[in-house]
Amino acid sequence: MPRFAANLSLMFNEVPFLDRFEAAARAGFDAVEFLFPYEHAPEDIGARLRASGLTQALFNLPPGDFAQGERGIAAFPERFDELKAGVDTALRYAEATGVGRLHLMAGLAPWDDPKAVESYRRAVTWTAERLAPAGLDLVLEPINGRNIPGYFLNDFGRAADLIRELALPNLKLQFDLYHCQILHGDVTVRLRDLMPIVGHVQTASVPERHEPGTGEVADFFLFDELDRLGYRGFVGCEYIPAADTVAGLGWLAAYKESAR
Numbered sequence: 001m002p003r004f005a006a007n008l009s010l011m012f013n014e015v016p017f018l019d020r021f022e023a024a025a026r027a028g029f030d031a032v033e034f035l036f037p038y039e040h041a042p043e044d045i046g047a048r049l050r051a052s053g054l055t056q057a058l059f060n061l062p063p064g065d066f067a068q069g070e071r072g073i074a075a076f077p078e079r080f081d082e083l084k085a086g087v088d089t090a091l092r093y094a095e096a097t098g099v100g101r102l103h104l105m106a107g108l109a110p111w112d113d114p115k116a117v118e119s120y121r122r123a124v125t126w127t128a129e130r131l132a133p134a135g136l137d138l139v140l141e142p143i144n145g146r147n148i149p150g151y152f153l154n155d156f157g158r159a160a161d162l163i164r165e166l167a168l169p170n171l172k173l174q175f176d177l178y179h180c181q182i183l184h185g186d187v188t189v190r191l192r193d194l195m196p197i198v199g200h201v202q203t204a205s206v207p208e209r210h211e212p213g214t215g216e217v218a219d220f221f222l223f224d225e226l227d228r229l230g231y232r233g234f235v236g237c238e239y240i241p242a243a244d245t246v247a248g249l250g251w252l253a254a255y256k257e258s259a260r
């Protein structure tokens with residue numbers, strides 16, 4: 001059975017961020033992920049993880065001004081120095097949390113703008129090489145244009161081509177089953193094809209982005225498929241609970257029961 005990580009940016013919003021670690025552990029998770037830790041000190045995050053006995057599965061590198069609508073800066077050549085400083089910041093949080101992988105958001109830019117393409121390649125290469133000595137993977141995630149209109153990396157094939165072409169040992173794909181279904185469909189075959197380069201997986205129901213098992217996709221089949229494909233990483237639960245987080249965890253109990 002895959003190892004599920006609660007996404008603390010979307011789940012357990014009933015309590016303040018730092019209290020979500022304990023809430024996730026109490027609900028039966030042994031791993032967590034979140035979008036960004038940067039509003040809190042690294043040592044505070046590390047302390048909450050240790051106190052709750054949780055593993056940090058993933059978080060994102062600094063994305064620019066998220067509150068103002070930015071969704072990454074890797075595609076902007078003029079932001080390269082800021083990106084490099086952000087990587088150093090993230091490394092401090094990586095050390096405090098023991099996380100094994102970081103996600104680099106691309107930004108809002110046309111995918112066929114040669115300047116954005118060049119900037120993105122340079123940022124990805126530089127970041128992966130900077131993370132490697134710390135034993136960290138860098139993951140890239142294609143995101144659908146309904147959730148983030150105008151997002152640069154909005155195609156699984158393009159992401160896979162870039163990862164295969166750069167051939168950096170710690171550069172991998174973040175395969176969000178939800179984004180894949182919305183962008184392309186044919187999720188199982190794509191998983192089979194891309195599994196050699198997958199570094200992290202995320203899940204949510206389609207189309208509402210709620211609890212797995214409540215939408216158009218057979219999510220439990222995909223979880224079983226991850227096992228069949230030998231995936232040993234985490235599956236981040238990046239979904240918006242339909243109501244109360246804990247009350248909505250029936251899907252996890254049901255899946256655990258079916259996987260016995």
Ligand SMILES: O=C(O)C(=O)CO
Pocket residue numbers: 035060103105141143147176238
């Ligand atoms: O928006 C998403 O799906 C993300 O995972 C951003 O990191």
